[in-house]
Amino acid sequence: MFGSSIGNIFKITTWGESHGKAVGVVVDGCPAGLPLSEEDIQIFLNRRKPGQSPYATPRNEDDQVEILSGVFEGRTTGTPISMMVWNKTARSADYSEIASYYRPGHADYTFDEKYGFRDYRGGGRSSGRETIGRVAAGAIASKFLNTLGIRLHAYTSSIGSVAIDENRKDFSDIFNNPLNMPDKEAALQAEQLLQEMMANKDSVGGTIDCEITGLPSGIGDPVFEKLDANLAKAIMSIGSVKGVEIGDGFQVTSAFGSENNDAFYIKDNKVTKKTNHAGGILGGISDGSPIYLRAAIKPTPSIFQTQQTVNKDGENIDIQIKGRHDPVIVPRAVVVVESMAAITVMDALLANMTSRMDHIVKFYKG
């Protein structure tokens, strides 16, 4: 079955394998008239580009995006926007060995089980490289949202046991350290942790937070197209994500109702909330407060320690993975989380335009 599309009105379809010719995305349903250039996309892609820090794979792709359709004279036309990045440093030879066995923590085994065989070169379609299409689409969604005054900030909130300190949180730091943490001190500690871990040929996980501000109330469609339900799907669809939280997330499970309920009050003649345990979503619909979401990222499964696994002949074997790998996935996944959140929110905003007769009558009759 098809599985590479997401969205109801703003729909993206990603394609491409890690060591195929190229990777890309078709973005359909983008409204006409949005100013858009390859530079807008490139800024986002550069945030996930490999080879930029000691904590990212040394695979050195320049990841230059090409817009092939849907933009005319600097603006989107309402037709599908096709974007592509060539795979320039594909090195299939590096991967010929993994054709014969199943790497622990990877999708080698499950792809073989599902499809009967797989493009084993660098994970094929289950590679992190697939996210290039998501990020290119996310750049468009972000530009759309910014036009409406909606901002997204995703960042690394923890690496292994090192978490940021809310008191030190400063969004301007996010791009000033290789780990994309909004807390310089935590970033330094995390770098130290990573150095030790790399010496041990090991890897580590972490968390990514995303805050969305400026979103009007009323966004999200009960009961299965709830904003939080679609965010959960979008985020969980990113490889390596094993958990998603909205607002206080799992903390609510030990909270009392009297603590967890966010009291409404009037401020500047507007309904607002004294707290935001709910993370800006009530009944699947945005309430005008900031949206908070968090993703749990697993440690990179490709580690250089000896590991036990099985080969295609059904034998138990020991392996040592080679190739180019990120010792930690979290920092490069930050822009992916932000992109998927942007795509989801944009789709929900468009859907919401059709919710009320008074709005529709005004739209068509003026």
Next chain:
Amino acid sequence: MFGSSIGNIFKITTWGESHGKAVGVVVDGCPAGLPLSEEDIQIFLNRRKPGQSPYATPRNEDDQVEILSGVFEGRTTGTPISMMVWNKTARSADYSEIASYYRPGHADYTFDEKYGFRDYRGGGRSSGRETIGRVAAGAIASKFLNTLGIRLHAYTSSIGSVAIDENRKDFSDIFNNPLNMPDKEAALQAEQLLQEMMANKDSVGGTIDCEITGLPSGIGDPVFEKLDANLAKAIMSIGSVKGVEIGDGFQVTSAFGSENNDAFYIKDNKVTKKTNHAGGILGGISDGSPIYLRAAIKPTPSIFQTQQTVNKDGENIDIQIKGRHDPVIVPRAVVVVESMAAITVMDALLANMTSRMDHIVKFYKG
């Protein structure tokens, strides 16, 4: 926009408000030839029926399901299965007061913002009563899955600070205590907590776990129709859920790759895994191990303490909620989580049948 349907091949559409005439569901895409009776559905509905314990709303609905279509001579026909439950004890008068203000932690405000007005009686569409349709559909999906040897077990894993002990876990206990915990001792402790909490006019949250066994490998469609992504959406779409985990969930964020990777090995000539941190899903595709998922449930927002909020005239007011409410949502939500998981897995199993040429050729050419 439509929002009341979920599923790609096996699609359910729920309808109905808490104090409207009835609630129901249309289940479309169910294969022909599945034996099905109203009794099959009723067993599931009885698990979420109100009025069965001191920890559930005293609203006394018998929730008798009626199958209106799609079943002939005891078997599904392949056509849509329409199921309905009448709302017999709707008491709109109880709710006239809440028409004028926004209850904290509820969707009153967001529905008004989205739609301009709302059916305020008992939460209308955002009521837990909407889940009747999900559970009726879940009963069908469970029967389908059982036929293939796939079993789901959902249960309360914690209430507030009281968690079950893995060493005492016994699935046969789940239905033997009003909290649906697979651990008698924990259930007694949790009951005590609930008694105290009810004395304080407060409420509490908890977690629900779901285990799925017998699922073959290969189920789930990369990259946006991943099994875990769709489970996350299905579970997060349940009112009151604020977090979802697959496998080790947020624990992976502080684990090392060497700990978190599940080593493959050969057992009885079959590929299996030594551990199951992944919760049975790799790259969005089932790996043949049990699926583990967990949901975070918030405390019931309807508490009997005085709360601050605003009314529709834009005034800050104090309120005391009346009516019939569950002091804890978790136990009654167990069957809802199990149902949404069953629906998602059934849909993915059907989708998977179209994945391989060799299977398709065999299907059509024999």
Next chain:
Amino acid sequence: MFGSSIGNIFKITTWGESHGKAVGVVVDGCPAGLPLSEEDIQIFLNRRKPGQSPYATPRNEDDQVEILSGVFEGRTTGTPISMMVWNKTARSADYSEIASYYRPGHADYTFDEKYGFRDYRGGGRSSGRETIGRVAAGAIASKFLNTLGIRLHAYTSSIGSVAIDENRKDFSDIFNNPLNMPDKEAALQAEQLLQEMMANKDSVGGTIDCEITGLPSGIGDPVFEKLDANLAKAIMSIGSVKGVEIGDGFQVTSAFGSENNDAFYIKDNKVTKKTNHAGGILGGISDGSPIYLRAAIKPTPSIFQTQQTVNKDGENIDIQIKGRHDPVIVPRAVVVVESMAAITVMDALLANMTSRMDHIVKFYKG
């Protein structure tokens, strides 16, 4: 696979068999705030109600609709609208015979081939009774469209060889004859034809036209959600329809470009067209002119003459169909065609609201 839903934003799901308990529809995605009563629906259902003329089945159902959800205090709430009609005069016994053989021109054989067995009572799901759900939903769509000044007029344009005369066409006649023809004289001729045909135990086909006026330009989404493509699907999905035309339809095949092109010109400062061979759609998008579509309806397959067919034991047999049947389907299908057209146009109008940045910015920023 699911197959009982249609629509991208305004989505309807029909359910129910001819001789099951009831038939119905769930309408999801209807904007909040549309005034709606059971009377609005009943007016439409009465147009397809059986037993109203000598040319319709004598099955005497009153077809009273019940709205079960989605309407509160006389207006739609934005949540799913569930509507139902009980089958009161189901007479399964009439149909026990057809369990054993395949009626020519009916779906008995294909349902058995697809599903392994079928609800044989009165055609089950393939009965014309399924269209009750479509018409109930069409009543809502029509009310929505009327609010925006958009009107639909469907009518019988021919029965057998008797076609209406464009010079005599008068919409006010449509409801003044049992054949729903906008031409009194043609209606009389067609009645005569039907009398002869009924004497011969035979049946006959015909055409239904539908005109849609007041539709703004810009409606329809290239390239697969074109307005004409979706109209074609919606109309062809009605049982007995074997052809669909937009504008001049098959006449364009022998026309020259110089004849078929509709010249644009300025009238009252507005772009308009001198002719309308295109039927109001260019490139799949409405051009502001009236939409014209036409459906080809086959003769009722249930005829009382002796027919040859096969039974389930694989024997060639002669049969004589009994039961209650329409000698001509066309007149009762008129409101079905109008309903499906209304549903399609409403869906496209909603979709179109998300097409342009300037409109979106105005919607959200004022």
Next chain:
Amino acid sequence: MFGSSIGNIFKITTWGESHGKAVGVVVDGCPAGLPLSEEDIQIFLNRRKPGQSPYATPRNEDDQVEILSGVFEGRTTGTPISMMVWNKTARSADYSEIASYYRPGHADYTFDEKYGFRDYRGGGRSSGRETIGRVAAGAIASKFLNTLGIRLHAYTSSIGSVAIDENRKDFSDIFNNPLNMPDKEAALQAEQLLQEMMANKDSVGGTIDCEITGLPSGIGDPVFEKLDANLAKAIMSIGSVKGVEIGDGFQVTSAFGSENNDAFYIKDNKVTKKTNHAGGILGGISDGSPIYLRAAIKPTPSIFQTQQTVNKDGENIDIQIKGRHDPVIVPRAVVVVESMAAITVMDALLANMTSRMDHIVKFYKG
């Protein structure tokens, strides 16, 4: 709203404008293990390639396809197949003039009305060049269907008033004349008609027939995913199509039931039909007989005669269209009709695999 995707399980998404950088398609949901090469695609693309006869546009594109993903070691992998053709002879300058006015019979006006502006170069997205993506996807669907013994034959059945003679019909002639007619004599007459018409700077329409043989019974999903409904949509979505017929099409409207019903009988121990007025579809489900469908194609709107229209300043003007145009669309659209039919049938075949419990149990339990 998105509009460039079609299909429920086998889903294609086309992109690209006539004079943009490239055109292409992403094919998602293709089963793994289908042998596929660029040559397979090229054969189909060559059938629609321009510049091959005096009756096709002289625009000389080589239309070489590139497969960018989804194929590994000569077989499809189950992941999305991205295919692209570069636009090599785009000549925007040719089209600068049409930026300022609306060509009759084209989508210039409706695109401007919908999106506020348009890529005016050669029709942009509404150009026939968009069909390259459809044909590339159709080549895959055809290969899939051929593997199952299902064959499609589309051909020109009439050009203007010149129709083929059923008695002379010979499929082997289809590729032996520039008009793709399965009747040499008719082709010669039609060529003469075209010569005259071209001398008059005019254009003409025609019909395309498509026959599908070898399709098993049971394909198609009631009531909105009927095989004929989806074929109607797929065919009507092709630019220039104004009508679609299944089986006898509009001829049924003047037939009697006794003529139009296809009697079943037993032949070689198999249920078959004595006639096939139904065109192989009953109740939206294939009955095992050949599928017959017909499309009405309008005359090319780009004619070289002087035409009246309006410009963007709202003035009535006379224009003379320049550029490279097909004097008749029909022959080049033959492979597009065949492709859209193949895509639709493949999708329905995959969907059908999930229809019956006995088949599903066998699939998963053996």
